[in-house]
Amino acid sequence: MSLALRKTTDIVAATKWILRRGCLNLSTLPEKSEVLEQSGNEVKRRSGRKPVNPILKCRHVYPEFLPDPNPKWRNSLREKLERMDMLKRRNQIEIPEFYVGSILAVTISDPHAQSKTNRFVGICIERKGSGLRAEFTLRNVVDHQGVEIRYDLYDPTIHQIQVLRLEKRLDDKLFYLRDALPEYSTFPFDMDPEILPEGTPVPINPVQVKLKPRPWLERWERQELKGISNIEEHLKEKDRVRRELRKKPWEKYDLMLQYRKTIPIEEQNDIWSEVYNQLHQLQVSQKKISRKRTYSTPKTQLG
Amino acid sequence: MFTSLLSKISSRNLTCGFHTTSCLNEVRLLTRLRVVDNSEIGKRAMAEGKPPKVICVYNKQRVGYIGDRVMVAIKGQKKKGILVGLKQTQKVKVPKFDSNNVVLIDDNGTPLGTRIHVPIPTILRTILKERTHSKGADYTKLLSIATKFV
Numbered sequence: 001m002s003l004a005l006r007k008t009t010d011i012v013a014a015t016k017w018i019l020r021r022g023c024l025n026l027s028t029l030p031e032k033s034e035v036l037e038q039s040g041n042e043v044k045r046r047s048g049r050k051p052v053n054p055i056l057k058c059r060h061v062y063p064e065f066l067p068d069p070n071p072k073w074r075n076s077l078r079e080k081l082e083r084m085d086m087l088k089r090r091n092q093i094e095i096p097e098f099y100v101g102s103i104l105a106v107t108i109s110d111p112h113a114q115s116k117t118n119r120f121v122g123i124c125i126e127r128k129g130s131g132l133r134a135e136f137t138l139r140n141v142v143d144h145q146g147v148e149i150r151y152d153l154y155d156p157t158i159h160q161i162q163v164l165r166l167e168k169r170l171d172d173k174l175f176y177l178r179d180a181l182p183e184y185s186t187f188p189f190d191m192d193p194e195i196l197p198e199g200t201p202v203p204i205n206p207v208q209v210k211l212k213p214r215p216w217l218e219r220w221e222r223q224e225l226k227g228i229s230n231i232e233e234h235l236k237e238k239d240r241v242r243r244e245l246r247k248k249p250w251e252k253y254d255l256m257l258q259y260r261k262t263i264p265i266e267e268q269n270d271i272w273s274e275v276y277n278q279l280h281q282l283q284v285s286q287k288k289i290s291r292k293r294t295y296s297t298p299k300t301q302l303g
Numbered sequence: 304m305f306t307s308l309l310s311k312i313s314s315r316n317l318t319c320g321f322h323t324t325s326c327l328n329e330v331r332l333l334t335r336l337r338v339v340d341n342s343e344i345g346k347r348a349m350a351e352g353k354p355p356k357v358i359c360v361y362n363k364q365r366v367g368y369i370g371d372r373v374m375v376a377i378k379g380q381k382k383k384g385i386l387v388g389l390k391q392t393q394k395v396k397v398p399k400f401d402s403n404n405v406v407l408i409d410d411n412g413t414p415l416g417t418r419i420h421v422p423i424p425t426i427l428r429t430i431l432k433e434r435t436h437s438k439g440a441d442y443t444k445l446l447s448i449a450t451k452f453v
Binding site: 135145 | 325401421429453
């Protein structure tokens with residue numbers, strides 16, 4: 001009985017969501033939603049709808065503030081407490097805006113290292129988890145050996161997270177770099193941070209990697225990846241046939257699937273209105289500090 | 304026509320009805336490893352394209368984790384080695400490598416080579432110090448021939 005009730009409420013909520021959705025995709029996936037949003041904006045200009053709430057844009061910059069949409073794992077109290085803890089941590093250190101494909105340098109305190117700190121530079125190939133469990137993976141090739149390190153975003157041992165190059169790639173996950181030629185994931189440890197002029201949108205790097213010949217770790221050909229240039233030359237007829245068989249072209253029309261993957265707009269409004277002010281203040285204060293750092297006046301020489 | 308459609312659907316179900324997960328990449332019996340030091344035997348085995356095979360992992364689980372001692376079959380000989388980098392998913396802040404790396408040692412824990420040419424995880428420093436006892440084998444000599452830590 002209760003199950004049936006829950007089901008009906010679920011369906012009602014979903015239909016509400018679909019009716020009110022109005023071309024706005026609420027997923028946290030960066031590129032796809034951006035493209036959809038742009039098309040949505042065009043539609044809006046034509047039909048003259050009211051503009052999108054600006055605080056909803058936070059979902060790309062701070063995706064870990066949104067909980068996992070699976071109702072099994074939802075717990076409003078825990079989510080609230082976690083958000084408070086995350087803000088407290090963000091008051092302590094600067095956690096910058098970064099995306100999958102950005103190049104980061106992470107300094108942690110490492111009791112095992114001789115200098116007690118450890119710095120690693122690499123490209124972010126994955127960003128997942130929500131709340132305090134948010135984590136990201138960095139990949140680099142050091143001495144011709146591929147190395148990947150996973151970090152918790154809110155780990156208290158992290159001293160500094162520095163974005164060396166802020167950019168996005170064509171895909172949401174860059175696991176194919178493991179099977180690509182090593183030069184695509186090689187980054188020097190003494191890289192200088194590149195500073196973007198203020199107000200520019202985050203650039204999308206359109207580089208397409210070349211894969212090594214098979215065997216691969218995953219079946220990349222079935223994943224509809226945009227960031228691979230030479231996948232066709234490694235495929236056999238059999239692979240192409242099976243790729244066609246496994247295609248799921250209906251998924252982009254599956255509104256329920258999208259609904260289950262996203263947090264509804266009402267809940268997002270609640271969450272962002274709770275944390276937006278503090279996040280904005282933090283952003284402003286950190287900008288001031290970084291400006292001080294970049295425009296430090298040179299000391300006058302004596303004599 | 305209807306039956307043909309049904310058979311089509313059932314065959315489709317048969318082909319993609321089961322769930323597959325990625326492999327664990329564990330180091331266990333008969334896993335091939337990569338020798339990363341410059342010992343003569345290791346270099347020759349890697350150059351010939353016959354990397355060593357694990358024939359024993361010295362722990363209770365018989366699955367090798369970082370810093371574990373293994374016995375390998377290399378060029379028809381039995382040698383001992385220490386795992387210094389794994390492909391398997393690691394804990395947070397522990398590096399995961401693209402290959403399973405091993406450094407060959409003798410019974411006293413002295414490495415056969417004089418240089419390790421890939422980065423070594425820093426956590427190995429603590430692990431190997433814990434495994435070293437005053438009168439047993441001394442594994443910390445391996446750390447002094449490492450060139451880079453990550």
